[in-house]
Amino acid sequence: MEQVMQDGPWLIRNNPLFLKQWSTNTELKKEELKKIPVWVKMHDVPLAAYTEDGLSLIASKVGTPKILDNETTKMSLDSWGRSGYARAIVELDADKELEDSVTVAIPNVEEGGYLKSNIRVEYEWKPPHCKTCNVFGHGTDECPTKVKEPADKRDHVKESVDDQGF
Structure with missing residues (x-):
């Protein structure tokens, strides 16, 4: 078991597999x-x-x-x-x-x-590397801290710009 933990990182079909020792105190959360x-x-x-x-x-x-x-x-x-x-x-x-x-x-x-x-x-x-958070695991485009505008607000802004003749 110890050998498997130390021999990584493992790639399965070009997807990384990260192994971590499990115990009863292990929290099931995604680490940064x-x-x-x-x-x-x-x-x-x-x-x-x-x-x-x-x-x-x-x-x-x-x-x-x-x-x-x-x-x-x-x-x-x-x-x-x-x-x-x-x-x-x-x-x-x-x-x-x-x-x-x-x-x-x-x-x-x-x-x-x-x-x-x-x-x-x-x-x-x-x-995948996020330059906003400086972590691996997601890209900058998928950053959870990135504020997303609602779709209807984007459409409203576009309409008002179009109305002004731009």
Whole structure:
């Protein structure tokens, strides 16, 4: 049971499933999610940065790195068989924008100095994000705090604008 709780986040048909330990004191209410773990793929990672520490530093530009997937860990330790991307679970913060790419400086061993490298970030699932509440779980358009005008009031405003010749 503990293994199932720790191995998430789980995606079933591209829908996230969040598990929480149940007890008799558990309240059945929807929690506001300020942080959420998501699988990300980091594309075009330079060979010099394809280590556990290097990948962790890159992932920290996206969110809080939690764990690399097994294949990425194997490749970073063996230093061979590198795939086209590195995959990790990163905890996203609702207060921050999602990054589509990150720029890192890699030490240039041959010539000295640094080389800039642009790493493309792909999210396996992008959670709905409300910029009004700064939470995950619903979009800004569906925000429960957003005041909605009644339909008849909108029609009345439109009619009065039309009457004025606009």
